[in-house]
Amino acid sequence: MPPKSTSSSTSTSSKAPVPSKSASSSNALSSLWSAYSKETPARLKLIDAFLVFLMLSGAIQFVYCVLISSFPFNAFLAGFGSCVGQFVLTASLRSQVNPLNKDEFKDISPERAFADFAMGSVVLHFFVFNFL
Numbered sequence: 001m002p003p004k005s006t007s008s009s010t011s012t013s014s015k016a017p018v019p020s021k022s023a024s025s026s027n028a029l030s031s032l033w034s035a036y037s038k039e040t041p042a043r044l045k046l047i048d049a050f051l052v053f054l055m056l057s058g059a060i061q062f063v064y065c066v067l068i069s070s071f072p073f074n075a076f077l078a079g080f081g082s083c084v085g086q087f088v089l090t091a092s093l094r095s096q097v098n099p100l101n102k103d104e105f106k107d108i109s110p111e112r113a114f115a116d117f118a119m120g121s122v123v124l125h126f127f128v129f130n131f132l
Helices: 021-039 042-067 073-097 110-131
Strands: none
Touching (some): 073 110
């Protein structure tokens, strides 16, 4: 009679080490940043920088209003509304001048998109100024 084999195995498995969450997230962020830097045109990077500025400006105004004072509340509403409105107009401009969206905006040239953006900004700031 042959000897009974035991079910416990002493062989080592060759599993790859699991990267930590911080290592995988930093790797993902660095790969995202390198792809953004390499593939995004300079015109869109400039628009993105303006979008980040508008977001930070609105956040600073909101934090100031909450933590310190909202005394001239109309001024806070006008400034915050200006940041939000300008962000929306700029995001619309970015989507219209993005070369990847050329099929969606066939009839709109980048010059026309910028003219619409400029006119919308003038109208927005006219209302913001009158709200003050």
